[in-house]
Amino acid sequence: MAWINVAREGELAVGQMKRIAPMTKPLLLVNAEGGHYCVDEMCSHEDYSLWFGCIQGRAIKCSLHGSYFDLESGKPLNEPADCPLTTYPVKVEDGEVWVKTA
Numbered sequence: 001m002a003w004i005n006v007a008r009e010g011e012l013a014v015g016q017m018k019r020i021a022p023m024t025k026p027l028l029l030v031n032a033e034g035g036h037y038c039v040d041e042m043c044s045h046e047d048y049s050l051w052f053g054c055i056q057g058r059a060i061k062c063s064l065h066g067s068y069f070d071l072e073s074g075k076p077l078n079e080p081a082d083c084p085l086t087t088y089p090v091k092v093e094d095g096e097v098w099v100k101t102a
């Protein structure tokens with residue numbers, strides 16, 4: 001596991017997200033209620049990009065079928081999705097945002 005610098009602190013306003021690719025699969029860095037989070041970009045239901053969704057509180061909504069996922073745990077909050085997103089540790093240090101990946 002390595003910490004990778006993915007954004008500057010303050011780069012994302014609350015409710016904004018950024019596509020990042022610190023490894024082979026695409027991830028989303030999200031500034032939401034409670035801080036920054038990092039999750040898989042692709043929805044666990046039908047492999048649709050959550051980039052097209054929106055942030056509400058501490059959840060991200062998939063715009064294809066409407067499932068919400070908790071950004072901290074990755075768990076779906078409503079159907080049809082029933083599998084969690086993978087989440088990745090995030091820290092803000094020295095004015096930079098870091099994500100820990102495998």
Ligand code: FES
Nearest residue numbers: 043045046062065
């Ligand atoms: S593809 Fe995301 S809820 Fe169906």
